[in-house]
Amino acid sequence: MTQSPATPLPPPGERRRLRESRSLTQAQLARRVGVSRETVRAWESGRTAPRGRKGEAYAKLLITATTAPAKPGPTGPLTPTETTRSADSADSAESPEISRRSAESPTRSAAGRAGRGQPSWSVLEEVADPAALTPAQAFDALYAFCAPALVRQTYLLSGRRDLARESVERAFQLAWERWPEVARDRDPAGWVRAASYEWALAPWHRFRPRYRHPEPPPSQPFDRALLDVLLHLPPPHRRALVLYDGVGLDLPETAAETEASTPATANRLLHAHATLAARLPELSDPLVLHRRLAELAATEHLRSAKPPEVRDGSERRARFRTRAAVAFTVALIGATALTLCTAPTRYDPPVPPGETVRGVPPRVAPGPLSGKERELRTKLREELLHGPERLAPQSR
Known part of the structure; x- marks a missing residue:
């Protein structure tokens, strides 16, 4: 049975302010x-209460925030590079614990994996108020924040550069069509990532003429071997x-996104x-595997389309489907x-079939004559020719 932490916790409304005073996302x-980030969000909203050793660590971080001087925060919106740099610095401080957990079990915690090198939509939510943005501006911000990383991830899934870009564009086009639903989702980046993964792994791509032949492999031998595996x-x-070792999700989040159970x-x-x-013994270390996956995806220099082009493509497809439905x-x-x-x-009743009358021979259809019939016909013709002369009446 878990117990509540010994360190007193501030009220839920104060927890977010204390976290932001330390410039922590x-x-x-x-x-x-x-x-996980969802757990922290639930703690700050008051839906759940921190308990156990993790709750004690959470309480200590908040209490130290009241005594420690606040760190200067960023003056402008964080770019994906700055977000990655801050995430890497936080991971480097905990690298011994991450290595120990990775060696003990394949189901590592989110403390050593979540957000490693992956832009987080929560950072964008904290920098810019979503309520102050128009739908097009919010969509463009989400696309600019997530599309470059998603193109690289889908390339690891499909091994095709064009298909990777197409998968991301189709996913964001679908997101723009359902933007009210996606904007209210707790994790819009996860929604788009799942849609792009589904498109990239669709089995019917093998029947498309442009995808029947393999693309040129990467130039480096190790990258070719890793992509082949x-x-x-x-x-x-x-x-x-890709989700667990590439993106950095923990095991429950990976199971939820793949719609499978945690044991599976x-x-x-x-x-x-x-x-x-x-096949590649040097990839036994999870940290090495994560680094090699990132390097393999980064060597291709994949580029995504501009956000207005994606929105225009989504609207064109919507207009085409609407016109097709109207025409049908x-x-x-x-x-x-x-x-x-x-x-x-x-109503005209159908004509009933004919009935057979007794005593009347059936009509014989015309056909070829038999031998006796041919002899009789010849005999009759001869008699007509050599019969008596025709009598003509004479007047008196």
């Missing part, structure tokens, strides 16, 4: 405590590996790690009207 605080993994194993996801990761270790409806109405105009207005 929810993701950074979650890494230090060893929980990734593409030979089953798609569910490959997706779990852990089994997929174990098989994927075993395959990688058998008009054609259906026209066909129904034509059927009503040409259909008969009365």
Whole structure:
């Protein structure tokens, strides 16, 4: 049974202010405590109460925030590079603990994995107020923040540069069509990431003419070997590996995004790690594997389209589908009207089949004559020719 932390906790309304006074984001605080960002958000909103050793660590961080001088925060919006740099600095302070947990179990905690080199949408939420942005501005901010990383991740999944860019564009086009739903989602970046992964791993791409032939492999031999091993993994194993070792999600979040149970996801990761270790033994270390995946995705210099182009493409597709639906409806109405105009207005009963009358021989259809019939016809013709002369009446 867990107990509440001995250090007194401030009220929920004060917890976020104390965190912001230390210039910490929810993701950074979650890494230090060893929980997920959703857990920190629930603690700050008061939906759940911190308990156990993690709750004690969370309380100590908040209490020290009241005594320690506040660090100067950024003067402007954080770029993905600055976010990555701050995340790497936080991870470097905890690297011994991360290495120990990685060696003990494949299900490492989010403290050593979440947000490593991956832009977080929570940073954008804290820098800019989403309520003050128009839908187009919020969409453009989400696209600029997440699209470059998503293109590299989908390249690891598909091994094709064009398909990676197409998957990200289709995912964001779908997000723009359902923008009210995506904007209210707790994790818009995760929503778009799941959509792009589904498009990249769709099995029907193999029937497209442009994707029947393989693309040129990476120039470096080790990158070619790593990409070859990734593409030979089953798609569910490959997706779990990219989310867990590439993106940096913990095991429950990886299982939730892949719509699988936690034991099934852990089994997929174990098989994927075993395959990688058998082909490339130097990738047995999770930190080395994460670094090599990032380097493989970064060497291709993949670029994504501009946000206005994606929004315009989404609107064009929506207009095309609307016009197609209207045209189909008009054609259906026209066909129904034509059927009503040409259909008969009365009922004509069908003609019953004929009945056989007894005593009357059936009619014989014309056909070839038999031998006797031919002899009879010849005889009749001869008699007509050599019969008596025709009598003519004479007048008196």
